[in-house]
Amino acid sequence: MATRNSKTLLNNQHVKLPGADLYRGDCLAVLPGLTGPFGAVVTDPPYSSGGQSKGDRARSTGDKYLNSGATKYPDFLGDTKDQRAYLHWSALWMGLCFERLADGGLMIVFSDWRQLPVTTDAMQAAGVTWRGIAVWDKTGGARPYKGGFRSQAEYIIWGSKGALKGERYSPGVFRVNPLAGGKLHQVGKPLPLMEELVAACGPRILDPFMGSATTGLAALGQGKTFTGIEVSQHYFQVALSRLKEGLP
Numbered sequence: 087m088a089t090r091n092s093k094t095l096l097n098n099q100h101v102k103l104p105g106a107d108l109y110r111g112d113c114l115a116v117l118p119g120l121t122g123p124f125g126a127v128v129t130d131p132p133y134s135s136g137g138q139s140k141g142d143r144a145r146s147t148g149d150k151y152l153n154s155g156a157t158k159y160p161d162f163l164g165d166t167k168d169q170r171a172y173l174h175w176s177a178l179w180m181g182l183c184f185e186r187l188a189d190g191g192l193m194i195v196f197s198d199w200r201q202l203p204v205t206t207d208a209m210q211a212a213g214v215t216w217r218g219i220a221v222w223d224k225t226g227g228a229r230p231y232k233g234g235f236r237s238q239a240e241y242i243i244w245g246s247k248g249a250l251k252g253e254r255y256s257p258g259v260f261r262v263n264p265l266a267g268g269k270l271h272q273v274g275k276p277l278p279l280m281e282e283l284v285a286a287c288g289p290r291i292l293d294p295f296m297g298s299a300t301t302g303l304a305a306l307g308q309g310k311t312f313t314g315i316e317v318s319q320h321y322f323q324v325a326l327s328r329l330k331e332g333l334p
């Protein structure tokens with residue numbers, strides 16, 4: 087299992103690929119060194135969720151987010167904050183992204199139902215004009231809930247830096263199956279979902295929590311440029327190979 091230690095944070099690394107700049111490090115350390123403006127921030131941060139109590143949240147990410155708990159993908163980092171810490175931390179990284187966003191640029195951030203209120207608070211605290219919530223409908227294959235309602239949705243909180251400048255009309259609900267086999271990250275997002283989001287954005291995309299670089303692949307596929315940051319050495323390498331080889 088991957089653990090967070092001072093080495094993973096100190097040894098920042100930068101790799102340049104055609105159309106892409108990949109950084110390995112903590113986004114709070116890397117973002118101040120990046121030069122904007124970016125057309126959009128499209129990102130899927132650790133939710134620090136998956137439980138009602140501190141003990142629940144401290145469990146491994148595989149345990150929290152996967153039905154079986156068993157996974158061939160390593161756990162990922164940064165997922166154990168309580169809600170108050172999550173709010174402060176989110177406002178910090180969102181603030182750094184906001185400074186580097188173009189006027190009218192979009193900020194698009196994934197969340198689940200537990201962290202939805204603090205994530206919208208953080209976005210506004212960072213200076214973003216919060217404009218709405220779109221829905222990822224994970225379809226009937228999502229986790230059932232005996233006596234309750236299927237865990238079928240994740241949320242896409244979005245806002246902009248000042249007045250919107252885009253011309254495109256995008257949907258507010260995305261019905262896309264979650265990844266089954268073949269995915270490269272424990273909680274990787276499906277490429278078709280990220281393609282829809284990236285299509286709404288300007289030409290230079292920033293993802294401070296790139297994981298396996300699904301956002302990056304979508305961006306490059308649409309002729310946009312991509313800047314991604316990932317703290318885990320394992321997932322940084324996955325992202326690098328994926329963008330080099332164009333793996334879906």
Ligand SMILES: C[S@@+](CC[C@H](N)C(=O)[O-])C[C@H]1O[C@@H](n2cnc3c(N)ncnc32)[C@H](O)[C@@H]1O
Pocket residue numbers: 111112113114130131132133162163164270271273274275276294295296297298299300301315316317318321
């Ligand atoms: C939910 S995953 C992103 C998955 C991605 N959307 C994909 O499709 O592969 C969040 C990622 O953020 C990384 N992460 C956590 N804390 C971070 C930090 N402070 N700076 C940069 N990356 C971080 C985790 O290691 C994890 O890979």
